[in-house]
Structure formats: C-alpha cells, structure tokens
Amino acid sequence: MTAKLRHFIDLWRLDAATIRALLDEAARRKAARAGWSQGRSDPDAPAAGRTLAMIFEKNSTRTRFSFDAAMRQLGGQSIIASAGDMQLGRGEPVEDTARVLSRMVDAVMIRAKRHDDVELFAQAASVPVINGLTDRSHPCQILADIMTIEAHRRAPIAGATLAWVGDGNNVCASLVHVAAKLDFTLKIACPVDYHPDLMDLSRAGEGARVEITHDARAAVEGADCVLTDTWVSMGDVDHDERIQAFEPFQVNEALMRLAHRDAIFLHCLPAHRGEEVTDGVLDGPQSRVLDEAENRIHAQKAVLAWCFGGVI
Numbered sequence: 001m002t003a004k005l006r007h008f009i010d011l012w013r014l015d016a017a018t019i020r021a022l023l024d025e026a027a028r029r030k031a032a033r034a035g036w037s038q039g040r041s042d043p044d045a046p047a048a049g050r051t052l053a054m055i056f057e058k059n060s061t062r063t064r065f066s067f068d069a070a071m072r073q074l075g076g077q078s079i080i081a082s083a084g085d086m087q088l089g090r091g092e093p094v095e096d097t098a099r100v101l102s103r104m105v106d107a108v109m110i111r112a113k114r115h116d117d118v119e120l121f122a123q124a125a126s127v128p129v130i131n132g133l134t135d136r137s138h139p140c141q142i143l144a145d146i147m148t149i150e151a152h153r154r155a156p157i158a159g160a161t162l163a164w165v166g167d168g169n170n171v172c173a174s175l176v177h178v179a180a181k182l183d184f185t186l187k188i189a190c191p192v193d194y195h196p197d198l199m200d201l202s203r204a205g206e207g208a209r210v211e212i213t214h215d216a217r218a219a220v221e222g223a224d225c226v227l228t229d230t231w232v233s234m235g236d237v238d239h240d241e242r243i244q245a246f247e248p249f250q251v252n253e254a255l256m257r258l259a260h261r262d263a264i265f266l267h268c269l270p271a272h273r274g275e276e277v278t279d280g281v282l283d284g285p286q287s288r289v290l291d292e293a294e295n296r297i298h299a300q301k302a303v304l305a306w307c308f309g310g311v312i
Ligand code: CP
Pocket: 059, 060, 061, 062, 063, 064, 133, 141, 268, 269, 270
C-alpha cells in the first residue's frame, strides 16, 4: 500500500518529467489567480475535504505560513504543531506518530532536525509525507527558487548558469539534486571545510554540470543567478568558526557586478544582513527574494496537488 504513496522527500528521487510538471503546475496556478485575494480558493479545489498536518521541530516563518495558505487556496485545511508540544518531543517514536497521524489527516509535512526521521516517518505512514526542511535538504525551497528563476527568464532553466555562494548546506544539496534533471550549470563557491556532502554530489545526476570552487568571484563570473543562504543553519554549533571561514563568501555589490548584467539574486530567507549578504544586494534591483518567498505557496500547492494524486 505504502509503495504507491506520493511522498515528497527529496528531488533526486523524482524523475525530470515529474519535477517539470510540478513547476508548470505551480506557474499555471499562480498566473490563474493573479490579482485575487490570498484567501480565495482555486476553483478546482484539489484539496477539498483533505487535511494537512504540519510538524515543526525547528523554527519557521515561510514554510509554516506558505503551506497553511497553500492548503486554504487548494480548498483544504491544515493543523500545525510544534514537535515540542507533541508527545514526539517527549520521545514517542517517529513511527508511532506517523501511524497515528495517518488515521487523522490526509498528508503530513515535517520540518525535522534529522533527515532520517523524515524517512522513518514516511516508511511508517500510510499518507503522503512532505519534507519541509531537514539537516540534509530543503526540496520545497528549491522548487520555489527554480520557479522564480524561470519567471525572470520567461523560459525554462535549462542552459542557465547558477552560482551558489557560501555553505554547501541543506538548501544547496536540494539545488544539486536537480542540476542534471533540469539541465543547468551549478557553480558552488564554498570554504574548503564546508563542501556539499559527497552523497549529494553523487545525486546530482548523470552528466550534471556541478563545479566546486573556493573562489566566490570565479563562481559568480557571468552567472545568471546568484544564490546564498545563512552561514549558520539551524542546528549548527560551530558559529564562530563559520563566521570566520565564510567571510570571503559574502554576496555584496562588488561580487554581483561580476554576474551577468541581467542576473538575479536569491536567498531562501531568513537573511543575516551584513553577513552572507549586504543590504544593498538583498534590497537591490537584482534581488527577487520576495517573489521567491511568495513562490513557496505556489510551488507547494503543486506538491500538495501531486501528493493528492493530481498534476501528473
Ligand atoms: N526559507 C524557509 O524555509 O523559511 P522558514 O525557515 O521561515 O520556513
């Protein structure tokens, strides 16, 4: 029974056609409701009669509100809980939680400290499970990012060059996972000790054009999009070492000038102004971070509709 469930845990597990269909569905739904109030439902309401449970082991603003808004726009409902308020936070096994919630809701989104817990949850669940960020990946974020890049290009991302500057972290890993599937070049500039995980690099896919450098300028030169993220992610404990190691990897105006003149800047947010990005870039004309944040709703609506058996 569980084999047929549409879990959304990592982008490397999905084929290129499914990822393409999710991106197209997100863009289609966004365009169809231009100018509408946020709370108005899409006419087809593919989540009507369905409830999404959301579990947060870590803080969240965008993921929490965008999933809730997404479910409302799809005609469904959501229930949100912090893991610390659940028995999960007192040690109830992940698998037992999954079995119980599967009797109460139609899908579960989890933001977890440990990626393995999301995998365990999905194995025990009998409803679709969505990864809302783990220590290893953030696939929902990358769908929204690709959507933002494609909207700017007015074309698919194939053939574009992206520069990731900073930590080879969870968000970077999900970007790596789609490099070959979506046919873009990804140049990652990171400190020596903060590379993407080798396992994730191996999941970039056959023929992936993923390059790693320790020189931010080399990565950004001519890029169509420059992306970064916090130097210290939730759960990281080596704060001082990180701040020191990442200092040459700040995205500032001088670095952005090396990118293509039509390049855009993306950041999943929350940003640490004056650390990984300057105010001038974050608030500047090339920044698309608010479109990117909004696109979380549209991308996740596509994911939810897919989990419920639609889209493709
Ligand atoms: N980008 C993102 O996932 O933001 P939140 O941590 O606020 O959900």
